[in-house]
Amino acid sequence: xxxxxxxxxxxxxxxxxxxxxxxxxxxxxxxxxxxxxxxxxxxxxxxxxxxxxxxxxxxxxxxxxxxxxxxxxxxxxxxxxxx
Numbered sequence: 001x002x003x004x005x006x007x008x009x010x011x012x013x014x015x016x017x018x019x020x021x022x023x024x025x026x027x028x029x030x031x032x033x034x035x036x037x038x039x040x041x042x043x044x045x046x047x048x049x050x051x052x053x054x055x056x057x058x059x060x061x062x063x064x065x066x067x068x069x070x071x072x073x074x075x076x077x078x079x080x081x082x083x
Contacts, residue, residue: 008028008030009028009029009030010026010027010028010029010059010060011026011027011028011029011057011058011059011060011067012024012025012026012057012058012059012060012064013025013026013027013038013042013055013056013057014055014056014057014058014064015053015054015055016053016054016055016056017049017051017052017053021056024055025038026060029057029067038057039068039076042055042070043070043075043076046070046072047072049072052072053072054069054070054071054072055069055070056068056069056070056079057069065081066079067079
């Protein structure tokens with residue numbers, strides 16, 4: 001395994017505007033620059049959207065595990081899971 005492969009943390013950015021989640025893009029959450037761009041761009045899109053919208057970052061696996069969630073009211077929040 002290469003150093004780059006070890007850092008991979010594949011995730012999906014999803015959007016919800018009508019009651020169900022849809023994939024927008026996949027990216028490597030271990031890539032700090034990519035993560036920052038995705039989070040910033042998503043926040044901008046959410047603030048400009050007219051109507052209700054939410055975003056989430058989930059693991060790229062089945063079933064997906066929610067990691068972060070963005071809402072117009074609260075912005076980005078880490079999703080906590082019960083043990």
